[in-house]
Amino acid sequence: xxxxxxxxxxxxxAPRKSFTLLNTSQKLTAFPIANRRSGNVVVxxxxxxxxxxxxxxIIKSVRNVWDQPEDRLALxxxxxxxxxxxxxxxxxxxxxxxxxxxxxxxxxxGALVSWWFxxxxxxxxxxxxxxxxxxxxxxxxxxxx
Numbered sequence: 001x002x003x004x005x006x007x008x009x010x011x012x013x014a015p016r017k018s019f020t021l022l023n024t025s026q027k028l029t030a031f032p033i034a035n036r037r038s039g040n041v042v043v044x045x046x047x048x049x050x051x052x053x054x055x056x057x058i059i060k061s062v063r064n065v066w067d068q069p070e071d072r073l074a075l076x077x078x079x080x081x082x083x084x085x086x087x088x089x090x091x092x093x094x095x096x097x098x099x100x101x102x103x104x105x106x107x108x109x110g111a112l113v114s115w116w117f118x119x120x121x122x123x124x125x126x127x128x129x130x131x132x133x134x135x136x137x138x139x140x141x142x143x144x145x
Contacts, residue, residue, distance in 0.1 A: 065071045097103050121131040
């Protein structure tokens with residue numbers, strides 16, 4: 001069971017107020033512990049499981065692979081590949097940044113693409129709805145729901 005201690009201004013402090021956090025099944029209850037200009041509050045998880053988070057799933061997957069001796073070499077290989085990829089990407093960006101004309105051109109292209117995205121998807125309401133449909137479809141495709 002998780003606990004959070006925070007200092008909140010008085011309008012946000014309501015005794016025994018329950019609310020749902022990020023559309024999950026976990027309910028949190030706020031218990032005021034002081035009556036001052038800004039009050040302290042303790043928040044405790046009431047129900048639900050915290051095991052559904054992605055980080056815990058990744059940790060469990062790594063532990064399962066680590067428990068199998070024949071898969072440890074693959075885990076080391078993936079870790080080395082990740083470090084090598086980050087190192088290569090960092091050096092590539094540094095090398096491109098040292099070229100005299102290319103960084104300015106890439107920055108200009110990035111600004112143009114950003115303005116196009118704002119004009120295409122964010123400026124008008126029907127286009128925002130289209131963007132939300134595209135995002136929701138992509139989420140369904142990734143998670144397979």
